[in-house]
Amino acid sequence: MAEIAVDVQNIVKHYGSFVALNDVSLSIQDNEFFTLLGPSGCGKTTLLRSIAGFEEVTEGKIFLYGEEIEDLAPHQRPINTVFQHYALFPHMTVHDNIAFGLKRLGKSQAEIDKTVKEMLALVQMEDFGNRRTNNMSGGQMQRIALARALAPKPKVLLLDEPLSALDLKLRQAMRDELQKLQRDTGITFIFVTHDQDEAMSMSDRIAVMSNGQVQQVGTPDEIYNRPKSRFVADFIGDTNIVDVTIEATDAKSTLYRSKGGVGLQVERATDLTVGAEISINVRPENVVIVDAGKGRADATLTHKSFFGRTSIYSMELNDGTLIKSRYSSRDELGRKEMAIGDSVGIDFAADTLAELTS
Amino acid sequence: MSAPRKTKAKGAGNVAHFKSLYVLVGFFYAFLYFPIIVLVAYSFNTGTRAMVWKGFGIDWYVKVFTNGAILDAAKNSLLVGLIATILATTIATAGALALARGGAFRGKGVSMGVMTLPLIVPEIVTAVATLMFFSAIGLNLGLGNLIIAHTVFCIPFAFMPIRARLEGMDTYMEQAACDLYATEWQAFRYITLPMMMPGIIAGATLSFVISLDDFIISLMVSSAGTTTLPVYIYSMIRNGISPEVNAISTVLFGVSLALVTIYWIASKPRK
Incomplete structure (x- = not known):
């Protein structure tokens, strides 16, 4: 030290x-x-x-x-x-x-x-x-x-x-x-x-x-x-914050449930107990857009903004929660074009999620 | 070809477009400076009649500088002006520091007002009051009476440029000095004082000019042997205008002009 x-x-x-x-x-x-x-x-x-x-x-x-x-x-x-x-x-x-x-x-x-x-x-x-x-x-x-x-x-x-x-x-x-x-x-x-x-x-x-x-x-x-x-999550950079309740947890995974009823199963244990009301945070660059039904949750594409180096996709979960995903222009090469209103799935790596307790 | 177009349509609001105003400006400068130009010109006249031109020469200047009474009056003026300036500037500096750097204290606004009030009190009122006050307390210090009176009315003139200078200085400079191991006294000595120096010089110069040019208060307070230059010039005029008056007035004008120039340069805001 x-x-x-x-x-x-x-x-x-x-x-x-x-x-x-x-x-x-x-x-x-x-x-x-x-x-x-x-x-x-x-x-x-x-x-x-x-x-x-x-x-x-x-x-x-x-x-x-x-x-x-x-x-x-x-x-x-x-x-x-x-x-x-x-x-x-x-x-x-x-x-x-x-x-x-x-x-x-x-x-x-x-x-x-x-x-x-x-x-x-x-x-x-x-x-x-x-x-x-x-x-x-x-x-x-x-x-x-x-x-x-x-x-x-x-x-x-x-x-x-x-x-x-x-x-x-x-x-x-x-x-x-x-x-x-x-x-x-x-x-x-x-x-x-x-x-x-x-x-x-x-x-x-x-x-x-x-x-x-x-x-x-x-x-x-x-x-x-x-x-x-x-x-802290909000002050530093762009982010997605969703208010959730911990519905179930075991040694290997945790199930979060949003206020609107969308469930998110994440392969990671939590120190918190079942029933705890917290927020979860995932940075937009860690949110991956996949085919509908193949991700952790389904969503609808509502908006796309192109910034040159990156693009931001805005999506709504089934309960109306807004989720943003950021793609660098390099990652977009060869990806199939998406249109507003398309049904998609969202995914993220388990260790990119952070639990916000206050 | 069409009529000539007005090319400066963009300059709406520019008063320079009101050509007839130039005549007014001409009158203004003429009334302001013509008498002074005449006075200065006739001070180089060799004739004995004040307003009849005989020829160019510095005869009257020679007379002025060999006239014992004038020299005594000039010496009084310089002595009173110098001491009053030193005292007034010191007091004004302390006052300005208290008001700008003394934090908030009871009666701050009143202090500010009291400090500058003498500027708007009619001078004759101050003069009569000072004369009555001095005789009431039996103060009879010769030149000392004049010095006290001059110090008092010079304070607000010294105070204003010093305060203006201090207002423009933020306390970060002193903080930086203390941060760099200066005690509060060292911060004042090496940072505050040098930085307010242009204001102090401006205030002192202004005080000196005001003291040098003062007539009413000096007339009331001076006694035999403590006559100042303006009072002496006035007494000369009562015996008829002599070319000597032109010469001594020109000298006084020159000195004041030089000092005001110093004041103007010193009080110019730093780039």
Whole structure:
């Protein structure tokens, strides 16, 4: 088990009567790219600012490599932040921006100059040391902000939606760079975003948050393929969610029955008991369209949308439940054409189904 | 060929299309600047009569700069202006910081109003009130009386550009500084203060110009030996307009123009 970098224990944060963080606990490991993901207002930024020291927590403890830090001022915490709008100091050169934290730490001038040079090289901005920041592009300011935050070699780097102000192409390029930067420096990154693609493509682990609580923590694969709650399944990507009751279960298979009476037999055991009311989740790309009568359930094709790379087929089960199936254009080659109103069967591999208990 | 078409049909709403307005604009500038141009031109007149042109020369400037009474008045003006500016700018900076960075406190709106109210109080009212107040408490500090009076009416002028500057600065900069191991005092010293400096320079310049040009309050509060330049010029005019007045007024105009230019450059929003 790797060392724990940041240990958040039962954090509660109130703003008057509004509860921004409701009993949040998280363990973020050393040298991890960890992402806090959630819609706006879910508490992810409040949590980040609590770790940085800009918010005083109402209750709970925060440990940084074993040391309790929730009562320390921001300048006493060996943690640096990349702000959403960069917050570069406009009256200073790029060099002085990056040197600011090092100066406060009392480093020698020679060491400061050396580190600033290294940092500029790290973010590929070697020639910009003497420039001011006002006329730079968003991507350049982003790199300077990164260099400035990394220069004092913080134990943890916090990133508050740093890519949201960039245009799409640049945002995608910066994702790769951030990931590489994390690997090269070995510093623990805590990244805040509302963009699921950003979270999925960069993170070692993700904490999905909503309403001031952590809904689920896991690798991108776990979050996507094994969501535990309706919120997580729905927030990450497209999905099919059906409300069901467990009708029968044994060591090898489980029978789910939808509210409208459609039965789904799946060759997989469940930990839940017969009679439990849950939802089941299958991603559209895992739903296979087969001939009527040959799948797990029969359905009628109601709509087809072509997106170029993929097509989405919408189908209705006999009880009216809408099921979507996604096919890549490659998979469609040579498949027989289907028309709206056709009777079809739907199938999916047993291990692509996830049970959502909340 | 048909009649020439109106080519700028797209410019509906552009007031430049109302040609007759240019005449009005012409009148406006003429009334505003013609007297000043005449004053400046006649300050280079060599004749002894103020309004009869004899020839070009700087005789009157030489006279002004060798006139002990004028130089004393100018020295008073500069001294009062300088000290009042320093005091007013310091107070205004503290006030603007309290209002923009002091969080919410009781009486914030009232403080803002009280700070800027002197701008709309008629100057003669302030002048009479100040004179009566000083004599009531028996304050007799010579130039000190003038400095106090000038500091007071300069505060709102210094306050406005500083506050405007602070309003445009979000607290993320200070947060970033604290995040980079600066104490709150260091964040203020290295980030807040330098960033608000253009506002402070603008406020100080404006204060100095206002102090330098002030007449009514200075007339009431000054006594023998503490005459300021505008008050002295007025006393000269009462004895008939001499070309010396043109020359000293031109100097005052030049100084004010230079300072206002500094103010304008300093208060220009950063790109």
